[in-house]
Amino acid sequence: MSRNTVKTGVSVALAATTLLGLAACSDPGASAAGSGTPASSSSSSGVKTFNLSPQQDRVKATVDKAAAALVPDAIKKDGKLTVAVSPFAAPLAVYATDNKTPVGNEVDIAVALAESLGLEAEIVPTAWADWPLGVDSGKYEAVLSNVTVTEERKLKFDFASYRDDKLGFYAAAGSAITKVETAPDVAGKRVIVGSGTNQESILLRWDEENKKNGLKPVEFQYYDDDSASQLALASGRADLTFGPNATAAFKAASDAKTKLVGLVDGGWPLKASIAAATKKDNGFAVAAAAGLNHLIQDGTYARILDRWGLSAEAVKKSEVNPAGLPKK
Template sequence: MRNPWTIPVAVALLTLAACADPQTSAAPKGNDASVVAFDTSANQKHITSAKVDSIAAELPAAVRDSGKLVVGNGSAGGGLPPLGFTADDNKTPIGVEIDIAHLAASVLGLTPEMQTTSWENLFLGLDSGRYQVGISNIGVSELRKEKYDFATYRLGLHAFEAKKGSGLKITGPADISGKKVAVSSGTLQEAILLDWNKQNVAAGRPPAEPKYYQQASDTYLALESGRIDLYLGPNPNATYHVATAGKTEIVGTVSSSYPVQGLVGITTKKDNGLVKPLADALNAAIADGSYAKVLAKWGLQSEAVPKSLVNPPGLPKDKQK
């Protein structure tokens, strides 16, 4: 499965309560990955909310009458924890994206029908109507908005991961000057690193030294042995790794669409009538606290949004990967 952050999102700058600068911050205060205990069982209970009749009434009649919401999730092949991945029984889909599907559907009075597919087939399924919505870390972009509608539910963040006890705090380009930083080739993480290097050189500081590894296991071995100082990768992946391996820590985050803040959204075929009730359902869940419980379950509190937005400004077309 392809890395879902290689095609992230962008929106106008958001004011976040947790930090003054929404594009970069030190280790996220909302996360405590070291104490997250991930439930990977197949029979786990999904966090839901009460049905709101007035929001359910906004649904297209055919969807409301069917009683179900057909959800495509691009986590085929085992998935990517803690987003969408396979439970201990090797068949049941679990993760924050699956829980978001159950949460939104519960407010609408619908039962989610989860269908796991590949990333490419997810969009083909949306186009054909096989899936009514896609919930799979899909970033808002101006190019995608030509075909799809979005109801946002998470920030798009990358995380700087370091060996536990490193003492590093990354809040901007100066903090990586002279450091050895691992990134994956061709990703937006690499683009951020190269952009920060340009800023460091312009300011008379030594650039960071990019490092590339073929496998995540090789990257983490280099990090733990001290051969590299930092690894810049998707925040959810880093959160899961920190909690399960116990040898590293998150020392800073940066927007997936630096220098503007990225957003991830529930995705539907354009003008199919679903995006407003989905956003209203998410906002009801935000208001009653159930949304916060979902993110806390997967250690992703730092990616919480204060409000679900419909089709906000997205990643510019010239930056779409």
């Protein structure tokens, strides 16, 4: 998970994994099981049920020969692509109901990317903090784990982008609030945000702008427990939550108790990219971007994001080493 948004992301992720009874850690591999089980379904109440079983029946990808030809020999010699994921935040990656198989958007993208390059994905669960050393040492050939591109990280790793880094404003489903796009939209609002996070920094800047323009200040609310923050929102003691969109979107779709009212770039006012991280200068990032663009062009990519509720974070094109967030 991007460390620019990790504090609120962790609390939401832990709540999701607790709710789903997901735990334990093991290396499950990454072969897709063709069970015919749908990725998700919606009820009349608007609640979306996601398929978190080991049997995923993933969207299949076709090989792009031109992209496959770009894969360095050192990587393709064994026919496998070793990809690290951090299975602790739905819908990005979590353990399935068997408590050992990683499932989620990042896993699906990794499997499809490998297939587009004529390789078999070998998914390796890892703690988020451990991926840099794993890539540097050659243990992982790629990492798909909600990693935000930064200029500092680009000094040590190469990247191929596959999602926009988005933060989301969410209100209670019955709230009269329908739109949050700019600073005036949060004036006088009671907003739950993670302390010390990138989203708090953005909200502080918006609040300062509002106060300079004579608008009401934001009432900042902080909760260590996600259940408490959700209760505050549901009871009307808070107006909005502001945090990583992916996990909040999953929760909103899963219980229909909240609604998305605004998206903000994770690096506001700069755009931030989520990307596959690879070893610096080994050539694989170019192949990865080519494979991802094949998935984008043939519609596989869009179907994967849709099945996990992440269409709002789709990119039109994968880029090698896109502009990263500046050093702080």
